[in-house]
Amino acid sequence: MTTRTNSATHWQPSANIATLKQRARIISQIRQFFANRNVLEVETPSLSQHGVTDLHLDNLTTHYGGAGFAQGVDLYLQTSPEFAMKRLLAAGSGCIFQLAKAFRDDEFGRQHNPEFTMLEWYRVGFSRVDLMNEVAELVKLVLNVPHCKAYTYQQLFIEYLQLDPLACNVKQLTDKLQQLQRTDIVEIADDKTSLLQIMFAEFIEPKMAQDAPCFVYHFPAEQASLARLNQQDQRVAERFELYYRGIELANGFDELTNANEQLERFEQDNQLRMQYGKCAKSIDMRLIAALNAGLPQCSGVALGVDRLIMLALGATGIEEVIAFPLTRC
Amino acid sequence: MATVSTNEFRGGLKIMLDGEPCAIIENEFVKPGKGQAFNRVKIRKLISGKVLEKTFKSGESVEKAEIMDTDLAYLYNDGEFWHFMNNETFEQIAADAKAIGDNEKWLVEQDECTLTLWDGNPIAVTPPNFVELEVTDTDPGLKGDTAGTGGKPATLSTGAVVRVPLFIQIGEVIKVDTRSGEYVSRVK
Numbered sequence: 001m002t003t004r005t006n007s008a009t010h011w012q013p014s015a016n017i018a019t020l021k022q023r024a025r026i027i028s029q030i031r032q033f034f035a036n037r038n039v040l041e042v043e044t045p046s047l048s049q050h051g052v053t054d055l056h057l058d059n060l061t062t063h064y065g066g067a068g069f070a071q072g073v074d075l076y077l078q079t080s081p082e083f084a085m086k087r088l089l090a091a092g093s094g095c096i097f098q099l100a101k102a103f104r105d106d107e108f109g110r111q112h113n114p115e116f117t118m119l120e121w122y123r124v125g126f127s128r129v130d131l132m133n134e135v136a137e138l139v140k141l142v143l144n145v146p147h148c149k150a151y152t153y154q155q156l157f158i159e160y161l162q163l164d165p166l167a168c169n170v171k172q173l174t175d176k177l178q179q180l181q182r183t184d185i186v187e188i189a190d191d192k193t194s195l196l197q198i199m200f201a202e203f204i205e206p207k208m209a210q211d212a213p214c215f216v217y218h219f220p221a222e223q224a225s226l227a228r229l230n231q232q233d234q235r236v237a238e239r240f241e242l243y244y245r246g247i248e249l250a251n252g253f254d255e256l257t258n259a260n261e262q263l264e265r266f267e268q269d270n271q272l273r274m275q276y277g278k279c280a281k282s283i284d285m286r287l288i289a290a291l292n293a294g295l296p297q298c299s300g301v302a303l304g305v306d307r308l309i310m311l312a313l314g315a316t317g318i319e320e321v322i323a324f325p326l327t328r329c
Numbered sequence: 330m331a332t333v334s335t336n337e338f339r340g341g342l343k344i345m346l347d348g349e350p351c352a353i354i355e356n357e358f359v360k361p362g363k364g365q366a367f368n369r370v371k372i373r374k375l376i377s378g379k380v381l382e383k384t385f386k387s388g389e390s391v392e393k394a395e396i397m398d399t400d401l402a403y404l405y406n407d408g409e410f411w412h413f414m415n416n417e418t419f420e421q422i423a424a425d426a427k428a429i430g431d432n433e434k435w436l437v438e439q440d441e442c443t444l445t446l447w448d449g450n451p452i453a454v455t456p457p458n459f460v461e462l463e464v465t466d467t468d469p470g471l472k473g474d475t476a477g478t479g480g481k482p483a484t485l486s487t488g489a490v491v492r493v494p495l496f497i498q499i500g501e502v503i504k505v506d507t508r509s510g511e512y513v514s515r516v517k
Contacts, residue, residue, distance in 0.1 A: 056365050106366065106387065109358025188367055188386040197364030198384065205361075225363055241362055248362055 013323040023309050023321060026142055030119060033138055039095045039121060044084030046101055050284035051076035053269035058105040077103035080302050081120050083287040089122055089298060090290035097121035110317050111247060113325045122300040128238045128254040131299035132215050135242060135250055139213050143312055150215040160204045165196050165220055166235045193222045206246050213244040227253035244311055252301030259291035332390040335368045343396035350375045350394035350447045376452055397446045403436045413444060424451040432456050434489035435507040456507045461516050462486050463502050
């Protein structure tokens with residue numbers, strides 16, 4: 001009976017129809033942007049037999065129990081279409097983009113819905129800088145802003161917190177928090193990477209990109225994810241993020257193409273997961289095989305489309321730009 | 330001990346923090362790029378009244394504060410405690426000066442006030458939004474002046490001082506908004 005009551009309320013969309021029309025216009029603007037650049041639109045599955053090993057990303061899972069799998073098989077809803085798109089790149093697709101649904105467990109709030117729309121694209125032969133320039137072109141077009149700014153992760157920490165994130169230790173970070181009277185942060189994080197991430201979110205992100213979208217690049221190597229390390233300075237990775245008005249909009253890499261190094265990072269992730277009391281994830285060996293076959297040098301980026309639309313329309317909550325968020329789906 | 334997860338955090342929820350009951354004012358889920366999710370929470374400490382910002386690890390559980398609001402009629406002040414009564418059960422509760430705070434000046438006998446109880450003890454008293462009180466002292470203003478020219482101060486029977494229009498005289502009863510402390514109208 002309760003299910004009936006719950007589903008009877010909130011049948012209307014949380015976004016109004018005028019907003020959904022503007023959303024459709026932005027989506028077609030994005031498709032046109034890539035058509036003009038001869039980037040191929042592709043579709044890859046939402047379901048995969050493998051999840052991700054990232055410490056702080058959790059897949060939603062489901063179970064398939066039909067023809068082809070006598071014992072049934074657990075399937076993971078993709079947190080991003082990255083692995084499948086890299087397999088296409090290794091198979092010779094050339095430059096590709098996708099407007100995909102992505103799914104993440106335990107993420108719901110003003111800027112998060114567990115199911116969301118992601119724009120992901122890869123440019124063969126592009127460096128990180130080339131791709132940042134292209135992301136800036138798209139953002140300028142959709143948000144109608146004149147320019148974007150760019151700073152290194154290190155520059156921002158020094159400017160806002162007078163700390164060098166590449167050289168400082170945990171003690172210096174916790175001393176800083178003491179000085180800022182924010183010891184509550186020490187209670188929820190004790191390793192350097194977590195402290196840097198939370199301090200970035202609390203003290204830098206809200207201030208740095210109010211007047212113009214702002215790229216942050218050269219993340220510490222511990223936060224490299226799937227990016228290659230900088231050749232001159234191995235302390236930093238060729239990874240960037242784009243922020244605007246307190247919203248994290250995009251994350252991009254000059255992609256790691258070395259299969260062995262990638263496999264090692266996945267295994268390190270799993271070690272870390274177990275240290276944090278999470279279960280290790282099976283590694284997607286099809287991706288590793290694709291890297292072994294040869295991923296062309298490329299740069300790729302994932303951009304949150306719902307957030308881009310929020311910024312374009314001045315919405316304060318993600319539910320204003322999607323028809324049926326978690327509470328109404 | 331009842332606990333509540335950060336996943337259930339919302340404005341108005343009462344939780345325990347450093348041994349003090351608190352009300353959540355705002356709660357935001359934050360997930361930095363590749364980092365650990367946390368909740369950025371704005372909290373009001375219910376006894377000290379202090380407002381602070383605090384982060385919680387997402388999914389963490391905290392102790393729930395046993396806070397209850399109850400509407401009771403104000404009876405009298407015995408010099409130390411202010412006494413209130415439930416008009417249906419005739420049960421009486423006494424609040425101390427700390428719980429009354431600045432609100433003594435709005436307490437009118439038989440008016441229904443909201444008492445916030447923590448483990449059964451009053452920690453805050455909220456008067457009704459509007460009270461009616463008699464003017465006991467004010468300068469004799471110009472009769473017939475009805476334009477809002479800033480008005481004049483008037484002392485009310487409880488000791489409260491509010492700004493009133495010039496035409497208000499000693500002995501008149503006026504309606505006051507207790508949230509802003511502003512004059513609303515004359516009561517005929």
